Amino acid sequence: MDNKIFQELVHAYHEKKLAHAFLIETNDKEKCYQTILHFLKVLNCPNDYQENCKNCNLCHLIETHSLPSLLTIYPDGQNIKKEQIVELKRAFQTKPVFSKYNMYILMDAEYLNSASANTMLKFLEEPEEYIIGFFITNNKENVLDTIKSRCQILLDYYDYDATTDIPLEYFQMAISYALEIETVHNEALLYNRETLLPLLKDKKDAFWLFNSLLRIYENLYQVSLNIEELDTEFERFKFLLKKDSSYFFQKIQLILDILDKLNYNLNISLVLDRFVLEVGE
């Protein structure tokens, strides 16, 4: 998992510098929640945790939300109520039996009111070794200071799936790249190494680039089927329109496959070379 806060948490754990409470600001609470569950498996798995541990009961219980020492709290109506926190404290009075930690994840931390936040304070001020908590919010500025000041603050932002707002620079990059591939294909491997690779600092950059390429070829495909007009920004690909629609369709399939592979394969250089080799077939 390449998620940044996941890496940070695992690192802190291995360094034995794990805080006991985190406030995480995120733009995708569901993904953030999954990231935390993933980390909690690492934290508790009695085996040397590997990606998707299927062997142990503990990971399974975390996955299926049935571990008694892991509690998720959601707002009850307009607030997270004091009673919910009292209940949490009661549940966590004793050390966990099966897992290393008692763990809570509090969704929508901005819904803590002063009564419930105050009830929370003892938890945060005199933390037990075996308790760890996560407060999740979409805006940390809306979380009460009493909570904020006692948590380690992390940011957890996701933009991998946002194909709608591709930054302009990636479009420019993709247009140049596609022109290179379509005109001087035999030099494209060199182009990968010398021009493109230095621009792609991480997987996200490659992700945007291939999403931009996808847009270009999708537009060309639609034009070849007389469904759409050629986008003005793709004028320079007009010369390709004498090709059959299957020409574009195959490229779309390849790009989709590469986007899928990007989720696993960290080596951008290999991904680029594969694209060039297969796109020419």
Ligand SMILES: [Zn+2]
């Ligand atoms: Zn496990």
